[in-house]
Amino acid sequence: MDAEAQDSFREFVEHRSSALLKTAVLLSGGDRHTAEDLLQNALIKMAGRWHRVDEPEAYVRQILYRQQISRWRLKWPRRELSVAEPPEGRADADASSAAELRLVMRGALARLTARQRTVLVLRYFEDLPEAEVARILGCSVGTVRSTTHRSLARLRTLAPELAALSGGDTRQPPAHDCTPVEVRP
Structure with a gap:
């Protein structure tokens, strides 16, 4: 060079x-x-x-x-991820909750399989379309979709606290009532 x-x-x-x-x-x-x-x-x-x-x-x-x-x-065998506890009593609540969210997310991602983690990083961090992820990984678009779906479900199972930390609503949506209703003219 x-x-x-x-x-x-x-x-x-x-x-x-x-x-x-x-x-x-x-x-x-x-x-x-x-x-x-x-x-x-x-x-x-x-x-x-x-x-x-x-x-x-x-x-x-x-x-x-x-x-x-x-x-x-x-x-390869996975190594355990060790992180320090976030400092207690921070004055800036937004910064501490953002840091806590990053730690929880990192820990949850580390517990996914490498393939699941790779698909989520490419789809959501790199913001690549499904077709591009499929091309990079050498699989079909359907495989990317199913892996993404399973990975997100596993992430929600492994770290339900993500919804609470990010301000999301952890409640289930109300079930639809399918009982007949009388309609009057």
Whole structure:
């Protein structure tokens, strides 16, 4: 790589690495060390092809997704995620509830399978359409839909407190009454 390409690669890494790391953290289930490894490997692969790639961020994200797919296909044993307790008595309630929501979400995502977590990250964090997720994962759109549905149901089961933390209504919708009703003219 020549000096000019090296400078442009460094500039890309400086400006986009934090956003790419956030995606990698979500893909790895909140394990920051694994996420850093994912991102570092993706950037190493990118560096070798820097002069041939038109959209470097999209290319690095594609590498991240594929590496994560390879990891969950290998069925590595999962490590337990340990996090510190949020500080007590914060003055800013919104900031503490947002932090608590992030911790609960991270813990819930970590308890999903890697495939479920990957589908949810691609669909909702990366905001990719189902067809694009299917293309990235090498499966059908129907598989993406069913995996998304099952993943969200499992997420709700694993962390029912998400609805309470986000201000959502945890009550079930009222059942429809199907008893006959007399209608008068």
